[in-house]
Amino acid sequence: MHQSLKLVSFFMGSSALVATAACDSKKSEPAKKEQAATQAAEKPVKKKAEITPAMLGLYQPPLATDLVSKEKPVSEAKVNLGRQLYFDKRLSKNHDISCNTCHDLQRYGVDNLAVSPGHRGQPGARNSPSVYNAAGHFVQFWDGRSPHVEHQATQPILNPVEMAHTEESVTAVLKSIPGYQPLFAAAFPDKKDPVTLTNAGDAMGAFESKLITPARWDKFLSGDQNSLSPKEKRGFIAFNEAGCNACHTGTLLGGGTYQKLGAMKPWPNQKDQGRYEVTKKDSDKMIFKVPSLRNITETAPYFHDGSVGSLVEAIQMMGEYQLGKTISEKDAKDIAAWMGTLKGEVPEDYIREPSLPPSGPNTPAADPS
Numbered sequence: 469m470h471q472s473l474k475l476v477s478f479f480m481g482s483s484a485l486v487a488t489a490a491c492d493s494k495k496s497e498p499a500k501k502e503q504a505a506t507q508a509a510e511k512p513v514k515k516k517a518e519i520t521p522a523m524l525g526l527y528q529p530p531l532a533t534d535l536v537s538k539e540k541p542v543s544e545a546k547v548n549l550g551r552q553l554y555f556d557k558r559l560s561k562n563h564d565i566s567c568n569t570c571h572d573l574q575r576y577g578v579d580n581l582a583v584s585p586g587h588r589g590q591p592g593a594r595n596s597p598s599v600y601n602a603a604g605h606f607v608q609f610w611d612g613r614s615p616h617v618e619h620q621a622t623q624p625i626l627n628p629v630e631m632a633h634t635e636e637s638v639t640a641v642l643k644s645i646p647g648y649q650p651l652f653a654a655a656f657p658d659k660k661d662p663v664t665l666t667n668a669g670d671a672m673g674a675f676e677s678k679l680i681t682p683a684r685w686d687k688f689l690s691g692d693q694n695s696l697s698p699k700e701k702r703g704f705i706a707f708n709e710a711g712c713n714a715c716h717t718g719t720l721l722g723g724g725t726y727q728k729l730g731a732m733k734p735w736p737n738q739k740d741q742g743r744y745e746v747t748k749k750d751s752d753k754m755i756f757k758v759p760s761l762r763n764i765t766e767t768a769p770y771f772h773d774g775s776v777g778s779l780v781e782a783i784q785m786m787g788e789y790q791l792g793k794t795i796s797e798k799d800a801k802d803i804a805a806w807m808g809t810l811k812g813e814v815p816e817d818y819i820r821e822p823s824l825p826p827s828g829p830n831t832p833a834a835d836p837s
């Protein structure tokens with residue numbers, strides 16, 4: 469039995485937070501001068517800021533491993549089938565790419581490339597985001613064009629620059645592999661014809677719903693004050709004071725809203741207009757899903773175009789373009805140190821590559837065309 473978490477509680481509305489973010493208190497001028505006099509050549513010394521329960525409230529509850537798919541029921545049989553499909557390269561037309569190629573589960577669910585090569589090495593248009601914790605996002609893809617992981621998982625299979633199948637061709641492949649028949653039947657006992665693309669997506673979604681990475685940060689959220697170092701605590705305070713939490717909030721520190729990229733200053737790369745590419749509505753120009761910051765230290769390069777390799781630089785750009793603020797290098801480094809506490813453990817047993825059922829006599833050959 470799975471406890472269905474109300475995902476809604478993960479993402480508190482962000483409007484109330486903007487106010488909190490905006491009252492970034494400034495030191496009075498005389499106080500500043502006095503400080504400058506006593507601490508010559510030092511950057512302004514941070515007031516003794518403390519982490520209050522109110523500040524932590526925005527990020528509650530701590531991440532738990534039983535976050536389940538919000539869309540479909542999850543069973544052991546589905547998870548096991550989903551794991552096999554996730555690693556199966558026959559889901560690509562040329563039998564050379566699996567989900568794990570671009571979302572390597574040993575590498576925090578990414579490939580660490582700016583954009584990923586797909587069918588015949590064709591480059592994709594966007595950076596591959598992590599599959600870890602993705603099931604908890606309110607929508608899938610940078611532009612939110614897919615509602616949930618079950619549906620999402622069917623899309624790369626049909627994408628001509630990714631796995632390059634058609635629904636017919638991938639279904640034919642799955643049906644031709646004798647070992648998959650009983651696995652689909654066990655995962656979808658009510659279905660007369662269980663081997664379908666939709667069911668393959670449901671099974672992979674079930675598998676993804678447990679790719680969850682609780683981290684040191686969650687210990688801190690649960691009240692263990694010693695789980696963060698002073699530098700990491702300073703970084704969290706700097707993150708809050710800068711106002712990053714207006715968008716990166718909730719358990720996943722993102723994944724819950726759309727926001728404009730370039731809220732305060734036009735983003736340098738305007739080629740990809742985000743949600744506008746889907747809706748063609750002017751108001752959706754440069755609107756992207758706010759990404760989760762879970763495992764962010766491991767998932768470089770950053771942004772939808774993978775254009776920035778350094779986390780410190782990404783943090784400073786966010787300050788400049790999203791908040792109209794200069795984030796000092798020291799603050800950015802502290803924030804990056806705090807982000808290290810969002811790095812969880814990959815579930816080694818759960819993600820171990822399974823053996824796959826062998827192809828049958830009728831399995832179509834790899835097709836490089």
Ligand code: HEC
Nearest residue numbers: 567570584585586594595596597602608609610621624630
């Ligand atoms: C060739 C590389 C490639 C392959 C293969 C691939 N993906 Fe992706 N994946 C991407 C890219 C790139 C995106 C972002 C695309 C976008 O937002 O338009 C993405 C997005 C996603 C997302 C959304 C995450 C988020 O934060 O919104 C999930 C989940 C995902 N992929 C799972 C899968 C699964 C499951 C498979 C196998 C069926 C798969 N991917 C195959 C490259 C790939």
Ligand code: HEC
Nearest residue numbers: 712715727731756757758759770771772782783786787790
């Ligand atoms: C107004 C909303 C907003 C604010 C405020 C904001 N961000 Fe973001 N952040 C976004 C969006 C939207 C993206 C996705 C950018 C893209 O599509 O390339 C993003 C992306 C990021 C990324 C890259 C994530 C990835 O997976 O590549 C990091 C790191 C980040 N933000 C950190 C911060 C920090 C640190 C702050 C505060 C200085 C901040 N953000 C403030 C909306 C915001």
